[in-house]
Amino acid sequence: MLKASLRTVAEKCGVSASTVSRALSDHPNVRPDVRARVQDEARRAGYQHNRLVGALMAHVRAARTDRFLGNLAIVHVPSPEQPRPRPMQQTMIDAARDRATELGFHIERFSLERAPHAAASLGRMLHARGVQGVIFLYSKPTDAARDFPWAHFASAEIDYGSATLLQHTVAIDHHVTLTNALFRLRALGYRSAGLFIEQYKDERLFYKWTAAFRSFQENQGGIGGIPVLMAGAMTRDAFLAWHRRHGPDLVIGHVDKAVTWLQGAGLRVPERTGFFNLNWNERSRPCAGLDLRPELQGIAAINSVVAQIHRNERGLPADPHTVMLSGRWVDGPTLRRSAEANR
Numbered sequence: 005m006l007k008a009s010l011r012t013v014a015e016k017c018g019v020s021a022s023t024v025s026r027a028l029s030d031h032p033n034v035r036p037d038v039r040a041r042v043q044d045e046a047r048r049a050g051y052q053h054n055r056l057v058g059a060l061m062a063h064v065r066a067a068r069t070d071r072f073l074g075n076l077a078i079v080h081v082p083s084p085e086q087p088r089p090r091p092m093q094q095t096m097i098d099a100a101r102d103r104a105t106e107l108g109f110h111i112e113r114f115s116l117e118r119a120p121h122a123a124a125s126l127g128r129m130l131h132a133r134g135v136q137g138v139i140f141l142y143s144k145p146t147d148a149a150r151d152f153p154w155a156h157f158a159s160a161e162i163d164y165g166s167a168t169l170l171q172h173t174v175a176i177d178h179h180v181t182l183t184n185a186l187f188r189l190r191a192l193g194y195r196s197a198g199l200f201i202e203q204y205k206d207e208r209l210f211y212k213w214t215a216a217f218r219s220f221q222e223n224q225g226g227i228g229g230i231p232v233l234m235a236g237a238m239t240r241d242a243f244l245a246w247h248r249r250h251g252p253d254l255v256i257g258h259v260d261k262a263v264t265w266l267q268g269a270g271l272r273v274p275e276r277t278g279f280f281n282l283n284w285n286e287r288s289r290p291c292a293g294l295d296l297r298p299e300l301q302g303i304a305a306i307n308s309v310v311a312q313i314h315r316n317e318r319g320l321p322a323d324p325h326t327v328m329l330s331g332r333w334v335d336g337p338t339l340r341r342s343a344e345a346n347r
Contacts, residue, residue: 009051010024010025010051012049012051013042013045013046013049013051016045016049017038017041017042017045018295018297018299018300018332019038019042019099019299020099020103020299020300020303022102022106023038023042023099023102023299024042024046026102027039027042027043028042028043028046028051033102033105034102035098071108072108072109072110073107073108073109073313074108074109074110074134074135074136074137074313075109075110075111075112075133075134075135075136076104076109076110076111076112076135076136076137076138076139076306076309076310077111077112077113077114077130077135077137077138077139078097078100078111078112078113078114078138078139078140078141078305079113079114079115079116079126079138079139079140079141079149080093080097080113080114080115080116080141080143081115081116081140081141081142081143081146081148081149081165082115082116082118082143083143083144083146083204083208085143085144085204086143086144088115089141090286091285091286092283092285092286092296092298093141093143093298095285095298095299095302096141096162096298096299096301096302096305097113097141097302098299098302099298099299099300099301099302099303100139100302100303100305100306101302102303103302103303103306103307104306104310107306107310109137109306109310111306114126114130116148116149118148121151122148123148123149123150123151123152124151124152124153126152127151127152127153127154127156127157128153130156130157131153131156131157135157136157136158136313137157137158137159137160137309137310137312137313138152138157138158138159138309139159139160139161139162139305139306139309140159140160140161140162140165140171141161141162141163142161142162142163142164142165142208143208144204144207144208145164145165145166145167145207145208145210146165146166147166149165154318154319154320155318155319156318157318157319158309158310158312158313158317158318159171159172159309159312159320160172160173160174160305160308160309160312161173161174161305162174162175162301162302162305163175163208163209164208164209164210167210169324169326170320170324171320171321171324172308172312172321172324172325172326172327173324173325173326173327174301174304174305174308174326174327174329175209175301175326175327175328175329176296176297176301176328176329176330176331177328177329177330177331178209178212178213178216178331179212179215179216179219180216180328180330181216181294181296181330181331182212182213182216182217182220182282182294183216183219183220183224184330184333185280185294185333186216186217186220186224186227187224188333189227189254189256189278189280189339190224190226190227192278192339192340192341193340194227194253194254194278195226195227195228195253196227196228196230196250196251196252196253196254197227197228197230197252197253197254197255197256198228198230198232198233198246198247198250198252198254198255198256199213199214199217199230199232199233199255199256199257200232200233200234200235200238200243200246200255200256200257200259200262201213201214201232201233201234201238201257201258201282202234202235202236202237202238202258202259203234203235203236204236205258205282206234213282214232214234217232217256218232227254228252230250230252231250233246238257238259238261238262240261240265240268243259243262243265244265244266244269247266247269247271247277252277253276253277253278254277254278254279254280254339255277255278255279255280256279256280256282257281257282258281258282258283258286260279260281260287260288260289260291261288262279263279263289263291263338266279273338274337274338274339274340275340278292278338278339278340279291279292279338279339280292280293280294280338280339281293281294281336281338282294283296284296284334284336285298290336290337290338291336291337291338292333292334292335292336292337292338292339293334293336294331294332294333294334295331295332295333295334296331297329297330297331297332300329301329304327304329308325308327
């Protein structure tokens with residue numbers, strides 16, 4: 005059996021190795037729920053934290069970062085569907101703040117108001133405060149930031165502000181992530197999978213969820229041909245009508261209320277119908293799904309902006325780069341264990 009390490013504990017918990025180190029040292033910058041999760045996993049894995057080495061590394065890191073290097077900003081761009089950061093986005097913000105601190109930067113969060121010339125006004129204010137780099141956190145594609153004075157700042161975006169990429173971008177590779185999950189779901193014996201999704205959740209990603217699902221149906225096969233259920237807002241009646249019409253043995257979507265809806269209709273989960281959550285990070289109940297790794301997205305965005313600052317790069321890049329991260333499979337009680345389990 006491999007000896008547990010910081011990295012293996014970090015991979016299991018979906019956080020960075022530096023976050024694990026701080027959590028095991030009871031560092032106050034680590035959120036209590038993350039600290040508890042890391043410490044529980046470390047105990048389970050038999051990891052032994054060397055506090056002497058930890059103290060030495062903390063001293064080394066302090067020597068590297070005790071010099072204040074500058075100010076950063078993370079700007080949430082709201083939408084009618086998401087007027088405030090969702091829990092997953094807040095996790096991105098928290099991780100970005102931790103990483104900025106490690107690198108010697110202070111970061112504050114702002115919201116882009118829905119008003120004429122709001123982006124230009126915000127940019128002038130940030131420039132006056134000495135902000136060097138800005139991360140835009142989008143809720144859906146929008147032109148709300150078109151008047152932002154880019155020339156003064158290094159910048160990056162998390163998810164997509166527009167179909168035409170203008171900034172360096174950090175995003176989950178939704179297509180590959182869902183495709184890999186569908187291979188595993190098919191291997192579990194599911195043969196009639198159905199995807200249900202609220203339109204704005206797919207629109208904000210330029211329909212990558214539905215594109216991946218339909219591509220798998222057409223090109224990989226083995227999961228049936230049930231049409232996607234897309235709605236402005238997912239309701240119990242619409243979901244159950246779709247389920248009765250097509251009879252999927254597995255439903256895939258963001259709304260884990262579907263488990264309650266199925267059970268209320270007398271359908272056992274996972275024996276009759278499995279459920280797989282497209283965003284396990286915002287689950288409201290125990291379930292299987294995709295960990296979209298919000299902490300890693302926040303860290304990668306900070307890394308991008310700080311690297312630009314160190315290279316003295318400002319303004320929109322001539323050739324925007326996209327950092328694509330993979331989501332991770334999480335087991336849960338809403339999937340059966342094997343094809344035989346349903347026979």
